[in-house]
Amino acid sequence: MDAVPMAATLATPLDHSHPRLLRGDLSKRHTLAEYVADGGYDRNAWSMSPSDLRTLVGASGLSGRGGAGFPAAVKWERVAAQPGQKVLVVNAAETEPGSAKDRLLLLTRPHAVLEGARLTALAIGATECVLYLPERRQQTCAAVLAALGELCPTSHLRWRVVGAPAAYVAGEESAAVQRANGRRAVPTYKPPRPFERGVAGRPTLVHNVETLANVPLIARYGSDWFRSVGTHTTPGAVLVTLSGSIARSGVCEVPAGTPLVEIIEGLGGGTGDGFPVQAVLPGGYFSGWLSADALHAGVRYVRDDLGRFGASPGSGAISVVSDGVCGLYQAAALLRFFADQSARQCGMCINGTAAMADALGRILRGAARPDDLSQLERWATRTLPGRGACGHLDGAALAARSALQVFSSEIQEHLRFGSCGRPERLVLPGIDPKGMSIYDRDERRPFARAHQPAALRPLRVLQ
Numbered sequence: 001m002d003a004v005p006m007a008a009t010l011a012t013p014l015d016h017s018h019p020r021l022l023r024g025d026l027s028k029r030h031t032l033a034e035y036v037a038d039g040g041y042d043r044n045a046w047s048m049s050p051s052d053l054r055t056l057v058g059a060s061g062l063s064g065r066g067g068a069g070f071p072a073a074v075k076w077e078r079v080a081a082q083p084g085q086k087v088l089v090v091n092a093a094e095t096e097p098g099s100a101k102d103r104l105l106l107l108t109r110p111h112a113v114l115e116g117a118r119l120t121a122l123a124i125g126a127t128e129c130v131l132y133l134p135e136r137r138q139q140t141c142a143a144v145l146a147a148l149g150e151l152c153p154t155s156h157l158r159w160r161v162v163g164a165p166a167a168y169v170a171g172e173e174s175a176a177v178q179r180a181n182g183r184r185a186v187p188t189y190k191p192p193r194p195f196e197r198g199v200a201g202r203p204t205l206v207h208n209v210e211t212l213a214n215v216p217l218i219a220r221y222g223s224d225w226f227r228s229v230g231t232h233t234t235p236g237a238v239l240v241t242l243s244g245s246i247a248r249s250g251v252c253e254v255p256a257g258t259p260l261v262e263i264i265e266g267l268g269g270g271t272g273d274g275f276p277v278q279a280v281l282p283g284g285y286f287s288g289w290l291s292a293d294a295l296h297a298g299v300r301y302v303r304d305d306l307g308r309f310g311a312s313p314g315s316g317a318i319s320v321v322s323d324g325v326c327g328l329y330q331a332a333a334l335l336r337f338f339a340d341q342s343a344r345q346c347g348m349c350i351n352g353t354a355a356m357a358d359a360l361g362r363i364l365r366g367a368a369r370p371d372d373l374s375q376l377e378r379w380a381t382r383t384l385p386g387r388g389a390c391g392h393l394d395g396a397a398l399a400a401r402s403a404l405q406v407f408s409s410e411i412q413e414h415l416r417f418g419s420c421g422r423p424e425r426l427v428l429p430g431i432d433p434k435g436m437s438i439y440d441r442d443e444r445r446p447f448a449r450a451h452q453p454a455a456l457r458p459l460r461v462l463q
C-alpha cells in the first residue's frame with residue numbers, strides 16, 4: 001500500500017507563521033504551480049552563488065535526516081572541493097520499515113525535494129542528479145515522475161531515475177551508489193567514500209529526501225529562521241513517524257529537542273491499549289532500545305540527549321512498545337530481522353546476526369543453553385561491533401545490547417518460566433510474527449532482483 005500515511009494531519013507544535021515541511025493540505029500532491037504559489041523557486045534564493053549557498057547551509061546547521069545526522073555543509077564542501085563533474089544522489093529508498101516521512105514528502109511535496117536537489121546540485125557543481133526511488137512503491141515513483149515532468153528542461157543538470165530494491169541495507173549511501181552504477185545494491189567497504197569516488201567514479205553527494213526538502217526553505221528564509229526552532233546542536237524541525245503500540249500512528253513534524261514523551265503522548269495520543277510505555281525504538285531498528293525510565297527522565301528528541309541513553313534519533317522512525325505485550329518477543333523478532341536482512345557479504349555479519357537471533361530466540365522460549373546469555377552479551381558488546389562493511393552489524397549488536405538492558409527483568413522470567421505472561425503479539429512494523437521482514441512478503445528474494453534491469457531505469461532525461 002502506497003497511500004499517504006494516516007496521521008500526516010496531526011497538529012504539530014510548530015509556529016505556523018513560519019512555513020515548514022508539512023505545512024498546508026497533505027491530502028494530495030502539490031503541483032508545480034501550487035508549489036510556486038506557496039513560495040517555491042524564490043527569486044532571491046536562486047540568485048545566490050554556489051559558494052553563498054554552501055555558506056548559508058553551513059550557517060543553518062542543517063544535518064542529515066537519513067540516519068547518521070552528519071552536517072550537510074561538510075558533505076557539500078567535500079564534494080565541491082573535488083575536481084571534475086559531480087553527481088548528486090537523492091536517496092529516497094526509505095528502507096526503514098517504520099518510516100513513512102520520505103514517502104509522505106514525495107507523495108505530497110515532491111517539488112520541495114526536487115528544488116532542494118536542484119539548489120544542492122548548483123551549490124556543489126553537480127551535472128547529474130540520480131533519483132534513487134523505491135521500486136516497490138509505484139505511487140511514490142509516479143508522484144515524483146509527474147513532478148519531474150512539470151519542470152522546465154535545463155541544460156546543466158541531467159536527471160536519471162534508478163530503482164531502489166526492497167532490502168534494509170539498500171538505503172545505505174554506498175549501496176545507493178552501487179545501484180546507480182548498475183550493480184547490486186549492497187554496501188561497500190570504505191574508503192573510498194562516495195565523495196571521493198562515487199557514481200561513474202565521480203565525486204558524489206548522497207542526501208536523504210527530508211534533508212533536501214529543507215534546503216529551499218533555508219535558501220528562502222535564511223539560516224536564522226531555520227535555527228529559530230530546534231537546538232544548538234540540531235537546529236530546525238524534524239519529521240518523525242510514529243508506529244507500534246500508539247493510538248495515532250503516522251508522520252508529524254516537531255522541533256528537534258522536543259521531549260520524547262510529548263511526541264508519544266501529545267502527538268501520538270499515548271499507547272493505544274491503555275498500558276504504560278514499556279520501551280521505545282526512537283529512530284528506526286538500528287537506533288537501540290530505550291527504556292520507559294528514559295522517557296520519564298525527560299529525554300529530548302535530539303542526538304546528544306538520546307545518546308546519553310545509548311540511543312539515537314536515526315531516521316525519525318519511533319516505534320513504541322507498551323506494557324501490554326511481551327517486549328522480549330519484539331526484541332527477538334528484531335534480531336531475526338537483522339539476520340534476515342544481512343547483505344551476506346561479511347562473515348561476521350552472516351554468522352553474528354544469526355547467532356544473536358538464535359540465542360535470544362532460545363531465551364525467549366525458555367530453552368536457553370547455559371552460556372546463551374553470556375555469549376549474547378559478549379557478541380553484542382565486544383565481538384561484533386565495528387566488524388562489518390556497513391552499519392548493519394553495529395545496528396544488530398546495539399539492538400541486542402540494549403535489549404539485554406531494557407528487558408533484563410523479562411529475560412529472567414523467560415529463562416525461568418519460558419514466558420513473562422504478556423501476550424506474544426508483534427507490534428513492530430514491517431516484521432511478521434515469524435521474524436521475517438516485509439521485504440520477503442513483498443518480494444520473496446530481495447537481492448535476486450537486484451541483478452535484473454531496474455524497473456525504473458532512466459524514464460526521463462531532461463537536458
Ligand code: SF4
Pocket residue numbers: 169186187188341342343344345346347349350387388389390391392393
Ligand atoms: S555488515 Fe552485513 S549488511 Fe553490511 S555489508 Fe557486511 S554483510 Fe552486508
